[in-house]
Amino acid sequence: MSRWIYGYIVAVFITSLGFGQTLKVRHDHDPWGGCEGELVISDLGIEYKTEKEKHNRNWAWTDIQTVDRYSPHKFTVLTYADQKILLGRDQPFDFTVLEGDDLDDETFAVILQNLPRPVVDRVPEEAETIVYEVPVKHLHTFGGCEGTLRFGKDHITYETDHKKDARSWRRDREVVGVWSVNRYDLEIQVYERDGGDFNRTRNFRFQLKEPLNESYYTQLRREFLPVR
Numbered sequence: 001m002s003r004w005i006y007g008y009i010v011a012v013f014i015t016s017l018g019f020g021q022t023l024k025v026r027h028d029h030d031p032w033g034g035c036e037g038e039l040v041i042s043d044l045g046i047e048y049k050t051e052k053e054k055h056n057r058n059w060a061w062t063d064i065q066t067v068d069r070y071s072p073h074k075f076t077v078l079t080y081a082d083q084k085i086l087l088g089r090d091q092p093f094d095f096t097v098l099e100g101d102d103l104d105d106e107t108f109a110v111i112l113q114n115l116p117r118p119v120v121d122r123v124p125e126e127a128e129t130i131v132y133e134v135p136v137k138h139l140h141t142f143g144g145c146e147g148t149l150r151f152g153k154d155h156i157t158y159e160t161d162h163k164k165d166a167r168s169w170r171r172d173r174e175v176v177g178v179w180s181v182n183r184y185d186l187e188i189q190v191y192e193r194d195g196g197d198f199n200r201t202r203n204f205r206f207q208l209k210e211p212l213n214e215s216y217y218t219q220l221r222r223e224f225l226p227v228r
């Protein structure tokens with residue numbers, strides 16, 4: 001076998017083993033400090049390699065509850081491991097990208113393809129054709145934030161300047177149900193950790209600035225049977 005063909009086969013083999021994307025990151029400790037290292041995101045899972053030995057981790061995809069992407073520079077890996085000091089609350093690993101590649105859409109796609117659970121993505125999907133959109137106010141316990149709800153073929157996104165609440169939900173993975181009690185109201189139920197408990201879903205309630213398009217809502221109702 002020629003050396004080139006051999007090299008090619010080795011390269012394909014290595015790729016299929018899932019040597020993925022490597023990010024230079026800081027693991028942000030709670031509440032202060034951090035350690036620096038490399039995060040490898042591949043088909044096998046997520047591995048964190050650092051000189052602080054106690055913080056080295058190698059998670060298979062089934063060891064991860066969710067990944068919360070705040071921005072392409074900041075994200076959290078939530079595992080199932082208990083935090084002893086917080087009465088068994090699940091342990092989050094907060095990461096900040098230091099330099100080089102971000103957790104951009106391409107790298108995040110590796111997570112979306114492999115993680116068998118819902119994610120939290122606060123970076124709105126951009127590349128998609130919008131089927132329907134409506135300006136809204138997202139209602140909080142007190143007050144709210146304003147933005148636009150956009151319905152694409154595969155995603156529902158909420159875009160707002162209030163970055164904390166911006167979202168991109170995959171219609172078939174993160175969205176549980178969509179319903180409306182009147183034409184100026186729309187509620188979206190999603191898989192998201194609500195107050196630390198990931199087994200509960202979270203409701204995003206919106207006040208609509210324009211009446212909801214009736215035929216589009218009929219379509220939505222057919223797609224998502226309300227779970228309540």
Ligand SMILES: [Zn+2]
Binds near residue numbers: 027028029
């Ligand atoms: Zn650390």
Ligand SMILES: [Zn+2]
Binds near residue numbers: 138139140144145
């Ligand atoms: Zn809000």
